[in-house]
Amino acid sequence: MKNFKTYFVVVLSAIVLTSCGDMLDVEPKGVVTEEQVSEPExxxxxxxxxxxxxxxxxxxxxxxxxxxxxxxxxxxxxxxxxxxxxxxxxxxxxxxxxxxxxxxxxxxxxxxxxxxxxxxxxxxxxxxxxxxxxxxxxxxxxxxxxxxxxxxxxxxxxxxxxxxxxxxxxxxxxxxxxxxxxxxxxxxxxxxxxxxxxxxxxxxxxxxxxxxxxxxxxxxxxxxxxxxxxxxxxxxxxxxxxxxxxxxxxxxxxxxxxxxxxxxxxxxxxxxxxxxxxxxxxxxxxxxxxxxxxxxxxxxxxxxxxxxxxxxxxxxxxxxxxxxxxxxxSFNMVNAFKVDQNGLPMFDTFNDESAQGSYNNYFSNNTFDPRIGHTVAIPGLPWKY
CATH class of the missing domain: 1.25.40.390 (Serine Threonine Protein Phosphatase 5, Tetratricopeptide repeat)
Structure with a gap:
């Protein structure tokens, strides 16, 4: 009887180990293998x-x-x-x-x-x-x-x-x-x-x-x-x-x-x-x-x-x-949108005056490239479309 029990345990262990091996030998989900990504498709x-x-x-x-x-x-x-x-x-x-x-x-x-x-x-x-x-x-x-x-x-x-x-x-x-x-x-x-x-x-x-x-x-x-x-x-x-x-x-x-x-x-x-x-x-x-x-x-x-x-x-x-x-x-960026009477950028003088401290006069006294209305949201002036 003792020998039978020993034999039974050995056989059962072999079955369990084999089953575990099969159970663990699966492809992981959510990842691709080297072979899969090497295929043209x-x-x-x-x-x-x-x-x-x-x-x-x-x-x-x-x-x-x-x-x-x-x-x-x-x-x-x-x-x-x-x-x-x-x-x-x-x-x-x-x-x-x-x-x-x-x-x-x-x-x-x-x-x-x-x-x-x-x-x-x-x-x-x-x-x-x-x-x-x-x-x-x-x-x-x-x-x-x-x-x-x-x-x-x-x-x-x-x-x-x-x-x-x-x-x-x-x-x-x-x-x-x-x-x-x-x-x-x-x-x-x-x-x-x-x-x-x-x-x-x-x-x-x-x-x-x-x-x-x-x-x-x-x-x-x-x-x-x-x-x-x-x-x-x-x-x-x-x-x-x-x-x-x-x-x-x-x-x-x-x-x-x-x-x-x-x-x-x-x-x-x-x-x-x-x-x-x-x-x-x-x-x-x-x-x-x-x-x-x-x-x-x-x-x-x-x-x-x-x-x-x-x-x-x-x-x-x-x-x-x-x-x-x-x-x-920034004030500097807004200033850069100022244009002269011909509609051209004021490369040398654009930053001489700023909206800082004189908001109302600044926008009423200057002319701007209309693209400023897309770039900066300015209270009282049109914004985008």
Whole structure:
């Protein structure tokens, strides 16, 4: 009987172990395997995932992680931080005054992480697309160019915000990525980072079609436009104290060449109404637009892909809005909309007089570019449409 019990326990243990092994050997849900993303029919999903990170911010605290440009407005002379006081998002005030800025806070660290998450997606797509033959994936060249653009765009957004950034290409191990410095020890300036970004945009320009069927996909003109923007940054190198050291006229001439290509393509023109660039019914249709970020809701994700980076700019206007009043237009920026009797900008004298302290006289005694009515909400004057 004792031997029988021992035998029974051994057999039962073997059955249990086998059953546990079978039960645990299942594919996890919500993730894709290496084999799945290597199939040609799955590559479009990798491309879409990379595109999704252009406006992307995590469901929590999106305004702190977005690459939205209004933070750059606060850091320049276009806007004040706003909000509920200096203790309301103090890190943005520190950015505004260039004082005590920390890299560890979410307002910086969140943006940094989010940008490199998007770059990782673009690199993953590039690596997988390179592995397939064009006969299996006929749009290989175009999709590779799109991913080079997205990678460049994300690096560009980080570069203009932080200056010294690691440029991360595809094909690197985790350890190799971690060893990339923000600034190379031998670097005299940051031009080598700009060059990486420029090379990616140029690759995109050389391999993208002039038009795309799908809204939101970049084309040759999109890449050319960002080549122009990148060359303009490169034309004005600065030292470590942000002082201009030179004006590179060859870069300016090259930028003009690309700008003229866009203008002479015949695909783009000024909109009949400036408002068409911003109205919902003109989404993806304005003749001025070279590329539009695509937002979505009810798309199967918990929160959609929304323009949450602007969520804190709502005027604090009781009882209609109880938050948040950030991104307040500066007097300097409003002054810049002043025009002379011929309707031309007043480059030398626009800032001689301000609305500060003389609100009524200021607006009645001066003439403004009508686009101010879209850009700044001014009590007593027309606002948008």
């Amino acid at each position: 799955s590559l479009e999903g990798l491309v879409t995932a990379a595109y999704a990170f252009t406006p992307k911010a995590s469901p929590c605290c999106a305004e702190f992680m977005s690459l939205n440009p209004w933070i750059a407005s606060v850091r320049s002379d276009d806007a004040y931080k706003g909000g509920g006081g200096l203790d309301d998002q103090t890190p943005w005030y520190q950015m505004e005054t260039f004082s005590l800025v920390s890299s560890s806070i979410g307002n910086n660290n969140g943006v940094w992480k989010n940008g490199y998450h998007g770059i990782a997606r673009a690199n993953e797509a590039i690596s997988k697309i390179q592995e397939v033959d064009e006969s299996e994936f006929p749009v290989k060249t175009t999709r590779l160019a799109e991913m080079h653009f997205i990678r460049a765009w994300l690096h560009y957004k980080l570069k203009i915000r932080y200056r010294w950034i690691p440029y991360v290409p595809e094909g690197l191990t985790q350890q190799e990525i971690e060893e990339i410095p923000n600034r190379r020890p031998d670097a005299e300036n940051d031009m080598y980072i700009w060059q990486h970004i420029l090379d990616d945009f140029k690759y995109a320009s050389e391999n993208l079609p002039e038009t795309q069927e799908d809204d939101g996909r970049v084309n040759k003109a999109t890449a050319d436009a960002f080549i122009v923007k990148t060359l303009l940054w490169m034309a004005y190198p600065q030292d470590d104290n942000h002082q201009l050291t030179n004006i590179n006229t060859s870069r300016l001439e090259e930028a003009l060449t690309y700008a003229n290509e866009i203008i002479n393509s015949g695909q783009y023109s000024l909109a009949e109404d400036f408002a068409h660039n911003f109205m919902y019914e003109w989404d993806n249709q304005s003749p001025e637009v070279l590329w539009e970020l695509q937002f979505s809701t009810d798309d199967g994700t918990p929160n959609g892909n929304l323009n949450e980076g602007n969520s804190l700019t709502t005027p604090w206007w009781s009882p209609y809005f109880s938050c948040c009043d950030f991104h307040k237009p």
